[in-house]
Structures are given as C-alpha cells and as structure tokens.
Amino acid sequence: MKGGLRQSMAWLHTWTGLLFGWLLFAVFLTGTCAFFQEEITRWMQPELTGTADPSQAVQSAVHFLEGKAPDAESWFITLPSARNMQTSLFWRPKRVEGEPRRRNRGETSATLDSAGNTVEARETRGGFFLYRFHFDLHYMPVRWARDLVSIASMFMLIAILTGVVTHKKIFVDFFMLRFGKGQRSWLDAHNVTAVFALPFYLMITYTGLVTLATQNMPWGIAANYADTSKFFAEVFPERERQERSDERVPLAPIGPMLEQASRHWDGAAIGYLSVTLPGDRNATVTVTRALSSSVNTRAPTMAFNGATGRPLTLPAATGGALATQGVMVGLHAGRFADWGLRWLYFLSGVGGTIMVGSGLVLWTVKRRAKLPDPARPHFGFRLVERLNVATIAGFPAGIAAYFLTNRLLPPHMAGRAEWEIHSIFILWGGMLLYAIVRPTRRAWIEGLMLAALLYLAVPLVNALTVPRNGLVGLFTGDWLFVAFDLTMLATAAGFAWAAHRMTRAKATQPPRRLARQPAELSPAE
Amino acid sequence: MIGRTIAAVPVNYALSSIATALLARHLPMRPSEASITATLLSYLIFAVLAMMIFAARSTRRMWLWLGSATVGLGLLLWLSIHFGGRL
Numbered sequence: 163m164k165g166g167l168r169q170s171m172a173w174l175h176t177w178t179g180l181l182f183g184w185l186l187f188a189v190f191l192t193g194t195c196a197f198f199q200e201e202i203t204r205w206m207q208p209e210l211t212g213t214a215d216p217s218q219a220v221q222s223a224v225h226f227l228e229g230k231a232p233d234a235e236s237w238f239i240t241l242p243s244a245r246n247m248q249t250s251l252f253w254r255p256k257r258v259e260g261e262p263r264r265r266n267r268g269e270t271s272a273t274l275d276s277a278g279n280t281v282e283a284r285e286t287r288g289g290f291f292l293y294r295f296h297f298d299l300h301y302m303p304v305r306w307a308r309d310l311v312s313i314a315s316m317f318m319l320i321a322i323l324t325g326v327v328t329h330k331k332i333f334v335d336f337f338m339l340r341f342g343k344g345q346r347s348w349l350d351a352h353n354v355t356a357v358f359a360l361p362f363y364l365m366i367t368y369t370g371l372v373t374l375a376t377q378n379m380p381w382g383i384a385a386n387y388a389d390t391s392k393f394f395a396e397v398f399p400e401r402e403r404q405e406r407s408d409e410r411v412p413l414a415p416i417g418p419m420l421e422q423a424s425r426h427w428d429g430a431a432i433g434y435l436s437v438t439l440p441g442d443r444n445a446t447v448t449v450t451r452a453l454s455s456s457v458n459t460r461a462p463t464m465a466f467n468g469a470t471g472r473p474l475t476l477p478a479a480t481g482g483a484l485a486t487q488g489v490m491v492g493l494h495a496g497r498f499a500d501w502g503l504r505w506l507y508f509l510s511g512v513g514g515t516i517m518v519g520s521g522l523v524l525w526t527v528k529r530r531a532k533l534p535d536p537a538r539p540h541f542g543f544r545l546v547e548r549l550n551v552a553t554i555a556g557f558p559a560g561i562a563a564y565f566l567t568n569r570l571l572p573p574h575m576a577g578r579a580e581w582e583i584h585s586i587f588i589l590w591g592g593m594l595l596y597a598i599v600r601p602t603r604r605a606w607i608e609g610l611m612l613a614a615l616l617y618l619a620v621p622l623v624n625a626l627t628v629p630r631n632g633l634v635g636l637f638t639g640d641w642l643f644v645a646f647d648l649t650m651l652a653t654a655a656g657f658a659w660a661a662h663r664m665t666r667a668k669a670t671q672p673p674r675r676l677a678r679q680p681a682e683l684s685p686a687e
Numbered sequence: 688m689i690g691r692t693i694a695a696v697p698v699n700y701a702l703s704s705i706a707t708a709l710l711a712r713h714l715p716m717r718p719s720e721a722s723i724t725a726t727l728l729s730y731l732i733f734a735v736l737a738m739m740i741f742a743a744r745s746t747r748r749m750w751l752w753l754g755s756a757t758v759g760l761g762l763l764l765w766l767s768i769h770f771g772g773r774l
Contacts, residue, residue: 170741173688174695319734327738371730382726385708385764386718388773396719483716483723490727 168328175324176525180546182314183522184553189311190518191558193296193366194511195289197496197504200245202289205646206568208628209283214242215276216432219249220416222278227253227440228413230272237437243452248281249274285579286568292561297374300583305377312378318367321521325356345531348524355517359510366514369494372487397484399477401465404444411443414471422473423449423464430455443469448476458485459492519554526550548597548605555609556593558657560586562616565650569627603664610661617654621647694753695740702757703733709764718774 195202204210223239231237231253240250252271273281287294299307356363371378380390387393420432433452439445445468451461465474492498496507526547533539539547563585571578593612597605624647625631630640632647711718711725743749 167742171738174738174741316730316733319730320737323734323738324741368730372727375726375729379704379707379726379729381704381708382711382722382729385711385725385768386722386774392774393719393722397723481717481720481723483720483727487723487727 171324171327175321175328178317178324179321179518179521180525182317183518183525184549185310185314186318187515187518187522187553188557189296189314190511190515191561192292193370194508194515195561196293196296197499197507197511199289199293201642201646202292203286204246204288204642206286206288206565207283208624208630210248210275210281211630212247212275214247214249216241216243217417217420219274219276220420220435222276223249223251223274224413224416224437226272226274226278226280227251227437231255231270232441234440235438237440239435239437241432241434241452242276243431243433243454245454247275249276284568284573286582287579291564291583297370300587308374308377312371312374315367315371315374316378319364319371322356322360322363322367326360329353329356345524345527348520348527352517352520352524355513355520359513362510363514363517365493366511369490372490373494375487397481401446401474401476404439404446406439407443409443410441411445411469413437413440413445413447413468414466416447419447419464419466419471419473420449422466423451426464427451427455427462433461437468440468445469446474453492453497455498457492457498458488459495459497460484460488522546522550522554544602547602548594551597551602551605551609552590552594555606555613555657556590556597557586558653559593559609559613559616560589562613562620562650562653563589565620566616566623569623607661607664610657610664614654614657614661617650617657620650690746691741691749694749695737698753698757699733699736699740702753702760703729703736705757705760705764706732709760709767712764712767712771 219242220239224237227234227237227239233256235254235256238252242249250271250273255270273283275281297308297311298304299310376383376390383390383393416435420435424430424432431452431454432449433454434450436448436450437445438448447466447468448463449466450463453459453461455461462478463476465476466472467474496504499507526543529543530536530539533543564582567582567585571581575581593609597609600608621632624643625633630643632644635641635643635647707725707729710728711722714721714724716724740749740753743752
C-alpha cells in the first residue's frame with residue numbers, strides 16, 4: 163500500500179464510515195431518544211396522569227389479579243417508578259391439556275394506576291418503539307436487523323479507532339469550530355462532536371456490541387458448550403420448577419416480602435415481581451430489585467414461599483465476567499442514570515448523531531471540489547448526496563411526524579399505533595424521492611426547513627389537541643411537558659439554523675479549491 | 688483495497704472467532720466465565736486486527752500472517768475440542 167499508516171487509516175475511516183453511515187445515523191438517533199423512552203411514552207399517552215405509590219400499587223395489582231386470573235400459571239407485575247406512573251401486569255393462564263396456547267397478549271395483560279383501576283389511553287408504542295428500532299429496526303425479521311446493526315456497530319468501532327489515529331491534532335482542533343468556511347466547517351463540526359464525547363462513543367459502541375453478543379459472537383460460548391442452553395442454565399441458575407399441588411392456600415401478604423427484600427438491598431426500590439402458581443400451596447413470589455438502583459443490568463432477586471411468606475434460598479448468578487458483562491450492558495442502556503446523568507447521556511447521543519451526520523456530509527463536500535465536472539457528478543456521488551438528504555433531514559423529520567401523528571390520528575382509530583410508525587418511514591422515503599427530483603442544494607435547505615417546521619409544530623399541535631402542554635406545565639409543575647416542548651423547540655431551532663447556514667454557505671462559498679491542505683489532518687483518498 | 692477489505696472483514700471475523708473460542712477454552716477460569724470474558728474481548732480483537740490489516744505495508748506479508756494465524760489457531764482449536772470435548 164502506498165502512503166503511511168495515517169493514509170491507510172484515513173481510507174478505512176472514510177469508507178467504513180460511509181458504508182454504514184446512514185444506518186448508524188438512524189440507530190444513533192433512535193438510541194439517543196431511547197434514553198428517554200419512558201418519558202416519550204408518557205408524553206404520547208397524555209391521558210395518563212397522577213402519581214404512583216409503589217406499595218399501594220402492589221396491593222392493587224395483586225387484588226386485580228386475584229379477581230382476574232386466580233388460577234393462572236404465573237403473574238408478572240412491573241411496579242411504577244419515578245419515571246413511569248403505571249403498573250404493568252401480565253399473566254399466563256392456567257394450562258389446559260389439549261388446548262393450544264393462547265397467543266393474544268391483549269387478553270392477558272393490563273395496565274393499572276396505583277389505586278388498581280385499569281387505565282385507558284390511546285394506543286401507541288411510544289418511546290419503546292424508538293428503543294426497539296435502534297437494534298431491531300422495522301419491516302424486517304429481527305434476526306437480520308440485529309445482524310445488520312451488529313455489523314454496522316463493528317464498522318463504527320473501527321471508524322472511531324481509525325478516526326483517532328487519523329486525527330493528528332485532535333485536542334487543538336477541539337477548540338476550533340470555524341463556521342461559514344465550507345469544508346473546514348464540516349470537518350470542524352465532525353471533529354468537535356467526535357472529540358467532545360469520544361469516550362462515550364467508544365463505550366456506547368463497544369457495549370452495544372456486547373448487548374447483541376450471543377448473536378454476533380456466539381463462538382466464545384460454543385467453544386465450551388455443545389448445547390447453548392447448558393451455558394444459560396449454568397450462568398442463570400433457576401429454582402426447580404414447583405408443581406401445582408391443587409391445594410388452595412391464599413397468597414401471603416406481599417407487602418412484608420417487598421419490605422424484607424428492600425431492606426436486604428439497603429433500601430433500594432423494587433422493580434418487578436412475579437408469582438408462580440398463585441393461590442396454590444406451592445406458590446413462589448420472586449422479587450427483583452429496580453434496575454435504576456445499580457449500573458449492573460442484572461438486578462438481584464429474592465424468592466419467597468407464596469403460602470407462608472418465608473424467604474427461600476435462590477441459586478445466585480455469580481462471577482466477575484458475568485458482572486462485567488452486566489455492567490457493560492447497564493452502561494449502554496443507562497437505566498441507572500438519574501436526571502443529570504440521563505441528560506448527559508442524551509446530549510452525548512445527540513453529539514454522536516451529529517458526528518455521524520457531519521461525517522456523511524463531509525464525504526460529499528470533500529469530493530465535490532475534486533470532481534472532474536462539478537456540474538455533472540458521477541452516479542455514486544449523487545447517490546450519497548441524496549441518501550444524505552433523505553436520512554439526515556428526513557429521518558429526524560420522520561420522528562417529528564411520529565409525535566405529530568400521535569396527536570392527530572383519531573384516538574380510537576384501528577391500527578393507530580402502526581400508522582404512527584409508518585409515518586416515520588413515509589417521511590423518510592418521501593424525503594428520498596424529493597431529494598431525487600430536486601437539485602441537491604435546494605433539497606438540503608428545504609428538507610432541513612421541513613424538519614424544523616415539523617419539530618416546531620409538535621408543541622403547537624400538542625397545545626391544540628390535549629390539555630397538557632409546556633406553558634401550563636410551568637404553573638402546574640408538569641415538567642415532563644415543559645422539557646418535551648423545550649426539547650422540540652431546541653431541535654427545531656437546530657434544524658432551522660442548519661438550513662440557514664446551508665443557504666448562506668452555498669451562496670458565499672467561492673468555487674476555488676480550499677486554501678489549506680486537506681491532507682494535513684483529514685482523511686485523504 | 689478490495690483484497691484488504693476481504694481480509695479485514697470476513698477473514699478477520701473468522702480469525703477473531705477462532706481466537707475468541709481458543710481464549711474461551713483456555714482462560715484459567717470456570718468455563719462459563721471464560722466464555723463471557725472471551726466474548727467481551729472479541730470486539731477488541733476484531734478491531735485491532737482490522738486496523739493491523741490495513742496498516743500493514745506489504746499486502747503479501749499481511750495475507751501470509753493472516754492465513755497462517757487463521758489456519759494455525761484453527762488447527763489448535765480443532766485439536767483442543769477434539770481431545771478436550773465440550774460440555
């Protein structure tokens with residue numbers, strides 16, 4: 163290979179970055195939203211209000227389930243937390259010989275408020291969809307999606323590492339964001355956002371790969387275990403299954419069990435509990451600590467005899483490597499983060515999204531000057547340009563549309579949750595078509611303006627359609643709506659600013675080559 | 688560059704997987720722990736190998752190293768599983 167280490171790293175950085183850049187942009191953006199998935203869901207179900215009282219919620223949930231499914235195989239109760247006011251219930255009905263398993267979750271799940279009333283809200287997949295999209299994508303089998311995202315993440319890891327090698331003056335350039343200088347500005351924007359949270363990107367990419375490890379790197383387990391289920395049985399030991407005794411014994415009070423578990427965990431909150439064979443002599447209550455109370459994503463559990471309420475010994479999952487893996491996954495998901503750290507996670511994610519986006523733009527900006535005939539670029543160049551517009555302007559615009567359709571579709575429309583999701587991809591696809599028919603500069607400006615307008619419309623449409631909004635929230639202490647409105651306005655301002663810069667930069671940028679040598683610190687061919 | 692890309696992605700993945708599997712079998716800890724440790728390290732192995740493949744001056748020597756490492760470690764892994772067995 164000609165050239166030195168830096169040149170080859172630059173080549174690798176440029177092309178690995180480009181190949182999966184668009185997918186990574188979407189993954190980064192939705193993953194960033196996922197740090198606030200519960201808040202987004204709450205915003206998307208504005209009917210649900212009130213506060214949660216976890217101990218009362220447990221009593222109510224058990225009472226509800228005793229009435230609804232007294233002889234179920236098992237109950238699962240997710241308790242409310244500071245971020246989610248509702249109690250989610252799910253139960254597995256008693257197995258009947260010869261009858262096929264029921265598949266419809268709707269019949270075996272419920273959402274309650276703390277007082278035990280079922281809550282009715284508009285159908286939506288809320289923030290959960292954005293969270294799932296960031297590794298399961300949509301309109302394709304989950305397995306393929308995770309393979310794709312794994313490969314893209316691997317490229318991302320390489321792009322980050324080669325980016326560091328390529329970038330000679332990494333810290334000097336951090337203080338140099340030169341606006342309105344064409345290619346230099348794009349390079350600066352790419353560098354500043356990259357350096358600003360470099361440890362975060364390395365962490366989030368690496369731990370992201372770890373979350374999908376059993377699929378993308380199954381060989382470490384396969385090397386020792388001919389049967390993967392043996393591995394899981396060893397790592398996550400389970401209590402022996404209890405058989406139904408057919409002797410009805412009422413369930414012991416749950417409250418004292420939760421108190422005992424919480425005391426055992428130094429007062430940490432309870433996140434989740436399950437009851438197997440409720441109402442039977444062999445009932446077991448399993449209590450899991452809230453995920454918010456530790457970085458490790460595998461929260462400890464305690465088990466109790468459901469009939470007597472006495473604690474049972476539970477085989478515990480142990481091991482340094484397992485704990486390390488749990489912490490890595492926990493760092494990725496950030497479920498432990500309180501508000502300050504959560505916003506930091508979010509802002510780092512925004513930085514990462516801009517880093518990927520500006521890197522994609524840089525690819526075209528850098529090549530435009532070198533085109534044999536800049537008026538008639540070759541096919542590959544035009545394709546990249548158009549995909550850039552469609553993704554960088556169109557995909558975020560799609561997420562704004564997701565929020566807007568949540569407010570605008572009729573509350574009881576059939577398949578409304580699905581149509582909210584379709585709106586994201588209609589916008590994305592529509593923007594691609596638009597970018598194909600319009601001259602690229604115009605498509606950029608108009609696409610970014612559209613994104614800005616849609617984000618601006620979110621608080622407005624919200625204020626016109628539901629009683630809760632940011633302004634009212636200032637007085638009633640509805641901080642969720644205040645923060646959501648402000649975030650939408652800030653995003654709209656960001657896109658409007660980008661559109662504005664685009665107008666200016668294109669008009670003033672001289673056609674000559676850049677004065678500085680790009681090879682000095684930037685990826686060359 | 689196409690040659691290096693093939694070396695750095697599919698061939699590298701094969702070599703990284705073999706290295707991960709060998710680590711999983713021979714790290715001095717419980718099998719489950721060794722499997723997890725090796726898996727957590729696998730991405731680092733892959734990324735470093737990819738960069739080495741691109742940084743190598745001579746394409747021929749790179750292929751020589753890569754080929755012999757893959758075949759050599761692959762053989763070791765085969766022997767290890769053949770004689771050591773799996774759970």
